[in-house]
């Protein structure tokens with residue numbers, strides 16, 4: 001008989017958008033309910049790029065998830081930093097996130113020319129601060145990640161002691177790059193294991209599946225899924241759960257971002273079960289991240305039961321991925 005119950009220890013989401021204010025109060029507790037920790041992205045307006053902003057943002061998060069065993073791993077928005085700035089914030093962050101200028105939501109203040117941050121990267125390598133990267137160029141939309149790969153190769157080779165995370169990889173080529181440089185690791189989202197461009201734009205346009213980087217071709221999805229199902233040792237789960245109010249999604253000029261935080265784990269259990277890989281899920285959603293990032297999250301056990309559930313149509317004014325869809329697995333207990 002197939003399994004009816006399954007548990008995960010301290011699942012981690014190594015790429016989340018919590019936003020601020022009312023939106024944070026809506027979404028952050030949903031992550032903190034089941035995840036034991038997560039990497040919090042810094043693309044706010046204005047960005048999280050100094051000690052004062054970092055401290056205030058961290059405090060807001062801790063107040064919002066109070067009562068849950070959840071550790072926020074904070075990040076800084078990349079700009080040229082001085083050594084004393086980095087030294088003062090080093091112990092409070094898990095890394096610095098590089099957004100190339102203009103490639104996604106709130107990246108207007110991102111890096112226009114990589115030469116501007118050469119000195120900062122050298123300091124980060126010296127101070128042992130991780131670099132996290134939104135790896136896209138401004139080429140044709142389906143080619144942006146591929147066009148960025150030489151940048152990863154160049155950085156990995158020139159800064160061999162700099163730990164570099166390729167965030168939310170979406171292509172077969174990125175999956176392959178992981179094995180070529182020891183200082184590279186990657187995160188992958190739920191949606192990029194499940195969908196291709198066809199699901200977004202092949203029929204009626206589905207704004208709730210639109211994100212950056214955009215989902216690619218079937219062979220890309222297959223390569224990413226294979227990497228996740230084997231729990232490749234340098235791959236961690238990062239949902240890139242990115243909430244936007246419904247009027248920003250169901251509109252001309254749809255904002256990029258898929259909201260998956262409250263359903264990601266249940267769906268991963270179903271996906272790994274379907275592929276006979278449930279025994280690898282613990283590594284993919286927790287153990288790999290502990291090792292790659294050197295974190296020790298709070299203890300938490302999430303028990304799933306195969307009794308069926310339905311994805312809510314809405315969480316306030318946020319529509320999740322696959323509203324109304326039936327799931328095999330639900331969260332039965334968190335302890």
Ligand code: DOR
Nearest residue numbers: 104105211212242256257
């Ligand atoms: O789809 C996305 N949404 N991709 C990103 O890189 C940013 C995110 C957001 O902040 O909404």
Ligand code: ZN
Nearest residue numbers: 015017041240
């Ligand atoms: Zn993101």
